[in-house]
Amino acid sequence: MPYPDxxxxxxxxxxxxxxxxxxxxxxxxxxxxxSHIRALKGICRLEGxxxxxxxxxxxxxxxxxxxxxxxxxESGLIAKASNPDDRRSQLLIPTKSGKQLVQTLIAxxxxxxxxxxxxxxxxxxxxxxxxxxxMIDNATTPEHHTGE
Amino acid sequence: MPYPDxxxxxxxxxxxxxxxxxxxxxxxxxxxxxSHIRALKGICRLEGxxxxxxxxxxxxxxxxxxxxxxxxxESGLIAKASNPDDRRSQLLIPTKSGKQLVQTLIAxxxxxxxxxxxxxxxxxxxxxxxxxxxMIDNATTPEHHTGE
DNA sequence: GCATAAAGTTGACACTCTCAACCAATCAGG
DNA sequence: CCTGATTGGTTGAGAGTGTCAACTTTATGC
Numbered sequence: 001m002p003y004p005d006x007x008x009x010x011x012x013x014x015x016x017x018x019x020x021x022x023x024x025x026x027x028x029x030x031x032x033x034x035s036h037i038r039a040l041k042g043i044c045r046l047e048g049x050x051x052x053x054x055x056x057x058x059x060x061x062x063x064x065x066x067x068x069x070x071x072x073x074e075s076g077l078i079a080k081a082s083n084p085d086d087r088r089s090q091l092l093i094p095t096k097s098g099k100q101l102v103q104t105l106i107a108x109x110x111x112x113x114x115x116x117x118x119x120x121x122x123x124x125x126x127x128x129x130x131x132x133x134x135m136i137d138n139a140t141t142p143e144h145h146t147g148e
Numbered sequence: 149m150p151y152p153d154x155x156x157x158x159x160x161x162x163x164x165x166x167x168x169x170x171x172x173x174x175x176x177x178x179x180x181x182x183s184h185i186r187a188l189k190g191i192c193r194l195e196g197x198x199x200x201x202x203x204x205x206x207x208x209x210x211x212x213x214x215x216x217x218x219x220x221x222e223s224g225l226i227a228k229a230s231n232p233d234d235r236r237s238q239l240l241i242p243t244k245s246g247k248q249l250v251q252t253l254i255a256x257x258x259x260x261x262x263x264x265x266x267x268x269x270x271x272x273x274x275x276x277x278x279x280x281x282x283m284i285d286n287a288t289t290p291e292h293h294t295g296e
Numbered sequence: 297g298c299a300t301a302a303a304g305t306t307g308a309c310a311c312t313c314t315c316a317a318c319c320a321a322t323c324a325g326g
Numbered sequence: 327c328c329t330g331a332t333t334g335g336t337t338g339a340g341a342g343t344g345t346c347a348a349c350t351t352t353a354t355g356c
Binding site: 005006007008009010011012013014015016017019020021038058059060109112113115116117118119120124125127128129131132133134135136138139140 | 153154155156157158159160161162163164165167168169186206207208257260261263264265266267268272273275276277279280281282283284286287288
């Protein structure tokens, strides 16, 4: 057991994952920052996204999101449309090239995931995700409450 | 299952973990950057650390390590001693306050880990770490080879 | 209408990571 | 020993990431 504790495992894993993701994307001639990738994916996943919904979904500061979205707009991957429900916000719409890119990005992420999990069974991968998602919940919900 | 794929789980988990770690450290009046925490821990874990060994252990760029180490020196948490084996490098020695701080940091990390895993059994946590470490290996070893 | 809150934007700043150039010590060959 | 290549470490520059606070515009509750 080379890595002493949960802390180390998390840091190493995240670092390794990010490096693989960037390297794999580069191999596909894509040099988008990881935050842009994730935001674009989020925007494409659900219709009617707004900056707010993306910020909530990614659990990131809205200032951060504003900048990421500007980047995506500059790259011509998304556009903004006026939101009929609230004139303070705009709906985020992936452009044609944005949608195209997301398909590639999904494939790239799958490639990276396949590499990381190449020695694991599907069951193990599921179990890992299940445990990870539980930890996320534990980290983000106030404190107590055992059930749910 | 709220989070669509491994990618998302990893990003969310890492973000959630870092926020918890910083918040918990702050609650203990410690405002050390996470990279400093990790480096200091690494230095204290093994005698005879050098910048190189820490860079390898953390899988980080040596430039990054240099800066982290300067920070730790400025904070009086480590000192450098000449390395009899190689005059190019210096041995990294935790100071008394460095050693003390590491004890606190370990407790803080344990506190965070306890929170994240509060709904998991010890067995599940072990399994998570086991799977995570395998993924790290898969990410960092060249490619093929199925056995080991 | 007015106060308050929410959606986004902007500025400022700290932290993280990477690349490249560089210095000093080591090492390998002759 | 001298030279060249390599290695440990430092420095500069720049991109990416995260957070906080101030601010504008629009919505909401009284």
